[in-house]
Amino acid sequence: MEPLYSITDLAREFKVTTRTIRYYEDKNLLSPKREGQRRIYGSRDHVRLRLIMRGKRLGFSIEEIQGLINLYDVDATESSQLYKFLEMIRQRQQALRQQQIDISETLSELDKREGECVALLGNTIDTGRRK
Amino acid sequence: MEPLYSITDLAREFKVTTRTIRYYEDKNLLSPKREGQRRIYGSRDHVRLRLIMRGKRLGFSIEEIQGLINLYDVDATESSQLYKFLEMIRQRQQALRQQQIDISETLSELDKREGECVALLGNTIDTGRRK
């Protein structure tokens, strides 16, 4: 049996406000059932909210996240749309690969700066890093 | 001798408007020389603009990018600030590592979807991927 969530359940779990969750519904990213007037969220919404948060951490707009989620959702049966669909996937992949490059560049620069700092401060401080 | 750029030079190269470049100056991310009233950008500005664009691709706000650039810039001589500085570096690293995880998750999901698509379309289409 499916787990059910109230709006505050989700808000707590994902550390956002209820306003934010309703906003995503407004943008058609979530579509909870209703029990009277109240929103009831199922596991599908739970998954989607996780995808939304991940998208936000990657700096995507709601619209882009919308697109990404649809990539998972569409049961691509129509071959005419399938090609466009594939195009979109590849565009997304391309952007993500660029992000990977950007991150590793930035990280290696930060590592360098970190090394300098640690050297200046002496080795008294734990790096917080497991080797 | 240092290469020099006009505002439109930079705008063209980085595919942004001149307005955007002036906006970054307003936010103290760039500080071009002046020749009369005109802005003259040097290699320092050029580098900074590259860092800005990279930050934007990673979804950072101007303020965060500001912080990141300062991490490269600060000649951390004051040991009191050095620790705080190190803290900031580590926070940034943490966020970037999370982004790496998010990206690889997303990419592997997209790869899966891509595989499904390609299978449905037959192998007639080049993947655009060098092996």
Add this chain to the structure above:
DNA sequence: CAAAAAGCTAACGTTCACGTAAAGTAAAGG
């Protein structure tokens, strides 16, 4: 040399992603 092109400041406009306040309903607890 006149006109188009490039640059400038100043200021108002716009979109996104929510925050916040108002005003009402519904369920749960002391």
Add this chain to the structure above:
DNA sequence: CCTTTACTTTACGTGAACGTTAGCTTTTTG
């Protein structure tokens, strides 16, 4: 039974990141 507590809709407010328009100077080009 009354009052918190949770939830609802509606609507105006807000900060970030520019877009756009206006009005003016400077430079380049046919």
